[in-house]
Amino acid sequence: MIAHHAPPPHDPRQNHLLAALPADEYAHLLSHLELVQMPLGLALYESGMQMRYVYFPTTAIVSLLYVMEDGASAEIAVIGNEGIVGVSLFMGGETTTNRAVVQSAGHAYRLQGLLLKDEFNRAGGRRAGTMQNLLLRYSQALITQMSQTAACNRHHxxxxxxxxxxxxxxxxxxxxxxxxxxxxxxxxxxxxxxxxxxxxxxxxxxxxxxxxxxxxxxxxxxxxxxxxCECYTVVKQEFDRLLPEAIIP
Amino acid sequence: MIAHHAPPPHDPRQNHLLAALPADEYAHLLSHLELVQMPLGLALYESGMQMRYVYFPTTAIVSLLYVMEDGASAEIAVIGNEGIVGVSLFMGGETTTNRAVVQSAGHAYRLQGLLLKDEFNRAGGRRAGTMQNLLLRYSQALITQMSQTAACNRHHxxxxxxxxxxxxxxxxxxxxxxxxxxxxxxxxxxxxxxxxxxxxxxxxxxxxxxxxxxxxxxxxxxxxxxxxCECYTVVKQEFDRLLPEAIIP
DNA sequence: TCAACTCGGTGCGCTGGCGTACAGACGCTT
DNA sequence: AAGCGTCTGTACGCCAGCGCACCGAGTTGA
Structure with a gap:
């Protein structure tokens, strides 16, 4: 009984995107990754608000919601340990029209937006970093999810x-x-x-x-x-196709 | 009456993304841009099919549709002379789950996917080309449109x-x-x-x-x-914010 | 000129989801 | 032990949109 109550074993690599980075790029980021608690209901971003951080969930789940003028809302996408919250930062927009809310409490690692952009744009010996490639493919997977949500909302x-x-x-x-x-x-x-x-x-x-x-x-x-409905399968298969190195078991 | 029946004045710069490129990057592409007719109903991509070209519409309009297993369909996004059809190519996915159909006949300039990727990744003296920056911002605008479509389908x-x-x-x-x-x-x-x-x-x-x-x-x-509904305005404002150099008059 | 086809208008019954209202059940607090 | 707030179940009328069927007006082509 030397050490009871050991802190839970948090590791950035519980996030599949971080886990898929090659050692050198990961090392680059590691010291800047900051573990944060994600209580249920916490809003990471509000529509139109400047985004300071991106989040790599490990055990938490985040929903992207659109909130209408009359208060009605709709979920656009879900992000867990397979992804990253805040793609608008490296897409160049700085803000989104969506709200990002913690849908299931847990943890995430956050990273300053500026640092992420640097890493995204870093072109080493190769044409572009693995990071850029990975984030872009994740963004496409996210697009697929959104587009499927639109269709599902219409028909199912x-x-x-x-x-x-x-x-x-x-x-x-x-x-x-x-x-x-x-x-x-x-x-x-x-x-x-x-x-x-x-x-x-x-x-x-x-x-x-x-x-x-x-x-x-x-x-x-x-x-x-x-x-x-088919929507679930389509999105899941597309994630697996786009991010084979980060397949959700 | 020296020259009647002059060919219609087609110009790649009728497309706002191409028009927003600096002279050197535009010159790079120009010789590879190929004017194509876009008849009503033409399918540029089918779900899951390899995409060989990207398209920069000038007078045509293209719809991204998701077609369900039972044949029902839903429009996910619309692309005209403000944008580019085929973002998946530079996002790294090569295919989409969507179908791209010409919704209004007209013309577009197409470009081989490989050439676009080269241009996208070309890092000159600056960290990344204007092209990359522009395409990413356009992609975010497209994401906004999709997300708004999802919400609109739900509530309006x-x-x-x-x-x-x-x-x-x-x-x-x-x-x-x-x-x-x-x-x-x-x-x-x-x-x-x-x-x-x-x-x-x-x-x-x-x-x-x-x-x-x-x-x-x-x-x-x-x-x-x-x-x-608000959806129209939200999307339009977001386009203008993200692509001020390509505002639709 | 006539037939075939396309496009748009109308009517009818059905149902999924909405708004509203209320009531029981559980669990936390005091 | 009592009380209150939260979560879930149920019920009722209402309406937008669906599926279907049919018709008339334009258009096209033989």
Whole structure:
């Protein structure tokens, strides 16, 4: 019992983008990476606000939301340990029209925007750094996710979208339990809370999930996959294709 | 009357991205730019297909569509002379899950993908070429458009979306007339043809548009702007912010 | 000139999701 | 132990948009 309460083993390489960097580029960044807590509901960015940092989630999950003038919202994309929050920084925009909110509490490593830009633009012996290549391919994966979200919003039912949402969250979590009320899910999907209650009720009746006051446990992942719309699969396959070095297990 | 029937004055710089390039970078590309006709309905890319060229529209308009397994479709983004079709090429993905279809006939200049990549990665005396900077900012604008489309699909009515669609098309055309059947608009928006008929009927009744068998004339642009949802404005402002050197008049 | 086709208009019943309202259940606080 | 706030379940009317069916007016081509 020499050391109990050892600090949890945080490692930037829990983030798949950081893990995919070659040793030299990683070393370059390491000293500038700062571990931060990501409590549920924290807004990393607000629409139009200057972004100072980018975030590499390890255990946290972040949602990109668009919030309309009347307060209604819609989730545009989800970012977990496979990605980076703040692509607008290296795209050159400095701000987005989206809000970035912590959807599942955990940790992330953050990096000053300026440092990321330097690394992005650093052209060594090769034409461009691995970092640039990696970030661009991730951005395309993110674009795919957004475009699929647009199509899914147009054509698929709340039931199907709930399945998609659960699976996408599950892919980015170590456990099969989500801490998330139906009300919050409704905000993400941009639907009524009652709609989520009803859809979740069906999944429960089918024995796929169990839930209780803000805790959702997935019992039968395969069952969800059988019900989900094509959108989930398309996005996942595209991520795997674009970022083979960072495949989510 | 020395020269009648002079060839129409095609110029790559009708495309705002090309026009925004500094002289040396433009000169680099010029000899490789190839003028192509873009007939209505032509598919530049299909989902998952290798992309050989990128396209810089001058008078044509291109829609990015996602086509679902059941054949239903949804427009993800629109690209006219303010942009470039084929961002996936320099993002590193080579393919997209989207289909790119000519929505309004006209012309574009195309460029071999490999040449574009070279130009994108060319680091001269400066850290990175203007081209890279420009294309990345355009990509972010495109991301904004996609994300707004997702939100709009979730929350806004067909009426509003039709206004948005008309205005976005109008911004990319020299005239105030569109060649487009209601059926095709319905495909783009991912709604029923009858829904478009009804929405268009309202706009007609309000004296904003006139149409007749595939020809739509906008009579009162300000009237459309008064009815459109916020999505149109948000996207347009973001384009102007990100690409001040390529503002659509 | 007539037939075939395309485009747009209209009507009808259906349903998914919305807004609203309310009630029970759980759990934390005091 | 009581009380209050949060989370979930249910119910009811309403409406936008869907699927379908049909029709008339233009346009094109033989």
């Amino acid at each position: 039912s709340v039931d199907q979208q709930l399945c998609r949402w659960l699976l996408m969250s599950l892919d980015r979590l170590p456990a099969n339990e989500l801490i998330m009320t139906q009300e919050l899910i409704a905000n993400m999907l941009g639907v009524r809370r009652e709609g989520v209650t009803e859809a979740a009720g069906k999944l429960h009746a089918a024995g796929l999930i169990e839930y209780h006051r803000g805790h959702i446990t997935v019992l039968d992942r395969a069952g969800l996959e059988a019900r989900v | 009515s067909v009426d509003q979306q039709l206004c948005r669609w008309l205005l976005m098309s109008l911004d990319r055309l020299p005239a105030n007339e569109l060649i487009m059947t209601q059926e095709l608009i319905a495909n783009m928006l991912g709604v029923r043809r009858e829904g478009v008929t009804e929405a268009a009927g309202k706009l007609h009744a309000a004296g904003l548009i006139e149409y007749h068998r595939g020809h739509i004339t906008v009579l009162d642009r300000a009237g459309l702007e008064a009815r459109v």
